Amino acid sequence: MSDTSVSCDLVSFQEQAIGFIEANCSKRGGGGGQIVGDGVTEARAFQSALATAGLAGLTYPAEFGGAGLTKEHQEAFDEISTAWHLPNQALAISHGMCLPMLNQFGTDTQRSTFMPDNISGRTIWCQMFSEPGAGSDVAGLSTRAIRDGDQWVLNGQKVWTSGAHYSDYGIVIARTDPNVPKHQGLSMFIVDVADPAIDVRPLRQISGAEGFNEVFFTDLHIPVDWLLGDLNQGWSLALAMLMFERVSIGTGAGALAGEWQSQRLINLAEQLDQTQDPCVRQGLADLWIRERIKVFVGKRIRDAVSAGKVPGPEGSIAKLNGALLARSIRDVSMQLLGPAGQAWEPEGGTGEQWSNFCLAAAAASIAGGTDEVQRNIIGERVLGLPREPNPFKDVAWEQVPRN
Ligand SMILES: Cc1cc2nc3c(=O)[nH]c(=O)nc-3n(C[C@H](O)[C@H](O)[C@H](O)COP(=O)(O)OP(=O)(O)OC[C@H]3O[C@@H](n4cnc5c(N)ncnc54)[C@H](O)[C@@H]3O)c2cc1C
Structure with missing residues (x-):
């Protein structure tokens, strides 16, 4: 809860x-194309200050730690x-995906237990x-959850x-009933990552950073009231979360291609004296237009979310x-920099990080679907094309052949 009323x-x-x-913030334009390191300490401190100023979780209810304000x-x-x-990029998943899920599907107890600390970082x-x-x-x-008493x-x-x-x-989403078709036997749970039954093993990427992990669960005991949503209704919650994810990646804080990138590349073209090159000009204009379109799609989706709707396939368009x-940003930056685009800055450096952005760009085509x-x-939900054939649609998950 904030100390200051806004x-x-x-x-x-x-x-x-x-x-x-x-x-509390610096102007965009300096630095490079990608955040270096995980920025966690900085994000926690920033979010704490934001909450103290009453500016965190703007549209979430005040009783659950938000500011209780409007979409405007x-x-x-x-x-x-x-x-x-x-x-605050280290909070992109926490705020872009987990927080709206807690708010939309959590019980009042779950909302009051978990949302205030999530909102304040x-x-x-x-x-x-x-x-x-x-x-x-x-x-x-295949991750299985089996009921054992009150856990x-x-x-x-x-x-x-x-x-x-x-x-x-x-x-986490896990299988709670293997004897029904795969979409029907799933449930969603809240888990405490510090529990010793969870083993988190970081994976190293091509850039040298460690952004994601393998996570192993061995007899993790979860209290029954940490079930999120209804039992065996996990798939509809998963769809909602995937849509929040696509919106976040396509329009919001989770976007690798943030809105400021075209301006940053225009600055770079000026520095390199390439603004008269017609190909460069065309590339920059194309980026600027695409970024504008992204903003408009984002506004439309945010309006729907503020009106209490779960975003539909427009989330896929944004994503x-x-x-x-x-x-496109990767290609234009490499075109501008030429061979110098391969220059590598050690982690923690303060210079341009276009080489790093170049390596990370492909991830945007994989993460979130x-x-x-x-x-x-x-194709299926907007254009009305025929659905992909699914021979195992009505077959119990346990009977479906798999590796
Ligand atoms: C940077 C990054 C961060 C991520 N963070 C998270 C996270 O925090 N939490 C999490 O749960 N997951 C996370 N993911 C995982 C991500 O959601 C998956 O990688 C993604 O859904 C693809 O799954 P897969 O890698 O198993 O590929 P597969 O599903 O094995 O796909 C392999 C290839 O087959 C294609 N393909 C598969 N099915 C079809 C189809 N029906 N029609 C046409 N082509 C198809 C795919 O497009 C792909 O090219 C992250 C991924 C990345 C890259």
Whole structure:
């Protein structure tokens, strides 16, 4: 809960937001194309200050640690912060995906227990969906939860779990009934990542950073009231969370291709004296237009979310657009820099990180569902094309052949 009350009057609110951002953030434009390191300490401190100023969790209910304001306040804050670097990227999953899930599907006890600390950055949350045998087809997952008295006992393995190594809690999806078709026997749980029954093993990426993990569960005991949503209704919650994820990656804090990148590349072209090159000009104009479109798609989706709707397939459009944008930024930056684009800055350096961005750009086409999967969703649910054949649609999960 905040110590300071923030004005509901939009003009006064904007003044307070500008004052806070000027005092706590740096202008966009410096630094490089990607955050270096995980920025966790910085993110926790920033979020704590934001909460103290009454500016955290703007649209969430005050009784659950939010500011209880409107989507207009959120939009005003987003607009103001566009020109600034907010050091909160380590909270992208915690706030972009886990927090809306707790708010939408949590019981009042879960909301009052977990949301205030999540909003203030005191706790960080991660998403535990993907497994070695279940990524695009996450409903095929094998992690099992079996009821034992007033607890659930969880066994299995997750992979690609971003930020698990610095998270306090996770939202995990597991199979609670293997005797029904795969989408019907899943449930979602809250888990305490510090529990010794959870083994988190970081994976090293091509850039040298460690952003995601393998996570092993061995007889993890979960209290029954940490079930999120209804038993065996995990798939509909998973769909909601995947949509929040796609929106976050495509439009929000989870976006690799943040809105400021075209301006940063325009600055780079000026520094390199390449602004008269017609190919460079075309590339930059194309990026700028795509970033504008991303903002409009994002606004439309945020409006739907503020109106209490779970985002639909438009989340896939935003996600795909964000992934294509990341690749365009990569290509234009490498075109501008030429061979110097390969220059490598050690982790923690303060210079341009376009080489790092170049390596990371492909991840935007995989994380949160691959480009191919987004195109399938858009084809089926927006364009009305025939659905992919599924010979195992009505077959119990246990009977489906798998490796
Ligand atoms: C940077 C990063 C962070 C991530 N963070 C998390 C996280 O925090 N939590 C989490 O749970 N997961 C996370 N993931 C995992 C991510 O959700 C999966 O990688 C993604 O869903 C793809 O699954 P997969 O890797 O198993 O690929 P697969 O599903 O094995 O796909 C392999 C290839 O087959 C294609 N393919 C699969 N099915 C179809 C189909 N039906 N039609 C057409 N083509 C198809 C895919 O497009 C892909 O090219 C992260 C991934 C990345 C890259």
